[in-house]
Amino acid sequence: MTARNPLPEEWTLTEDRADFLFDLLSRGVLGLYLTFALFPIYWMLMMSLRTRAEIAESDPDFFVLSTDELRRVVLEGDLDLLAAEVEYENYLDMWDQIPLLDFYINSLIIAGVTTVLALVIAIMGGYAFSRHDFPGKRYIGGGLLATQMIPGVLILFPMFLLFIWIQTETPFKMRDTYHGIIFVYTTFTVPVAIWMLRGFFDSIPASMEEAARVDGCTRFQALYRVVIPMAAPGIAATGMFVFLIAFNEVLFASVLATGEVMPFAIGIRRFETQATTYWGEMMAASSLATIPILLLFVLFQQPIVEGLTEGGVKQ
């Protein structure tokens, strides 16, 4: 560098300093992102610990305590104040506002059984896709993907008519039953599950089953004795993915699973009435549903993330 630099030496932007500034900047951006991603979840928890009057306030505190109260708790060790300000009443009242327990149980049954059924069917399908070439494979694969592009309403109306028709013409009942909605959900989740599982099976060397076959296993035994145990993490991840889809679905549930079998995703709407919205209770109920799911994800996330991205990046 021969050019005279007017700035003092410690001000010049050397490469090291540029790197440092860039790191600082990206750390800052990361902080913003984490705030953006986590704040709504934090806010759900905070609002679930407040009374109706506190929620209606136009200037809410970011924590359950105001700044003054926080100072007293932290500096003066006034833990009684903390206990007094954390309102857990919502967690007690929410069960009476709406039949929440029924909603939870319905959701668990519907999403749980859907997960098991979809996994069984998709393990077989995904394995067939991963290991065998058969006539029509391309078309079936394309069909599986195409199912993800169809607007739900296009399928909803015929399903609705079919369920009504079954009810009037036969002794069976499909609408507002567990088996009806589970049947629909299983089919909707099978294509995605096949797609994910196929990726996991691809990553297991075929020599494993060949060895098992040489040892006298049938094809089916080789699948469930050798391949399935090896793909367990991927299967767990797929299962969680399917569970989430079934848990979150509202379009079909709002038409085909009302009444006795209404799941949480639809039932939670009842906290919002004509007159008022029970935000505190709603957030308490939401927290109770969300926290276990988030924890499960943190445990299983590695295979889920892999299963999701593989298809997109590889193709």
Next chain:
Amino acid sequence: MAGSRSVLTRRLEGITDRLPGVREHVPSIGHRLPFYRRLTAGQQFAYKLMAPALAMMFVVHLVPIVWGVTISFMGLENEFISRWYDAPFVGLENFQDTLGSSTPVGEDFRNSLQKTVLFASGTLVVTYVLGLGAALVLNQKFKGRFIARTLLLLPWVAPAVVSLYIWRMMFQAQSGLINNVLLDLGLIGETIYWLRGEHTMVALILAHSWTQFPLVMIFLYAGLQSIPQQLYEAAAIDGAGRWGKFRYVTMPQLKPVSAVIVLLMFLWTMINFTAPYIVLGPAPPDEAYVAILFIENYAFQYNAFGRGAAMSVVLFVLAMALALLYYRFLFDDETTGTGA
């Protein structure tokens, strides 16, 4: 008659079937076999494994789609609900009613299609920008990167119904957090009604984008991870700085992944029901009344399933047409990675 064939013939067929080239020389045997018997044992096994999935897809996807398209040509109103097959065929009437400008439903439906495209484009832009930024930040080497990635994925993992209600709560005009913070910071002068009028679309896009950006992030992150380090080294030798590397290495290398995720985000948003259903609440304002919600409400309010099916077909065709346009003009050899 398979039963009347001798054991020996079947044996023979089994053998010729498995030997490459034999079938051509013994056409009389090979051609008599039914399709299924011509498959190898592995292929037969594969079909058996696929059978339950295919059967269910047939019943819950293929049949309803054909059926849905069929009733879109039928005058399926209230009195035919339990006897849909008795409804009269009305030709293109449903399509004329819902797309024509003479009927109120036509006007509302065309408005909802417009809002759908706006919703999908807005979400696409917001999620892509947010997702790309997050992926780039995560791609830096730093301590706790794994934890950061997990935490940034949480918005996507949290049940969408719950997340969307949180946003609906935060967008409340009087008690909502967003207005309060903006007012405190002096960014807005007066209360904004986020869930009514022109701002509703902004609220809808933001809420939905919060639940979806981690998906874009993780796709692009995986794409970034697969860029060979040598490309950056080569760029550095050619004198590229940070911006140069981003512009001439990162972005071109991300193109294939971007192409896929952009298409998926757009299509999935166009047919997303959950976000408008929750965020807009029981009385959706016209400014954000997207098609899929409009179709559902309209069909069940008036028991007009013929019209509802017709509108669903239009939505599906529109989505496919836009996807095809995108594919036609943006998916070149370079994008798919087969050329260059």
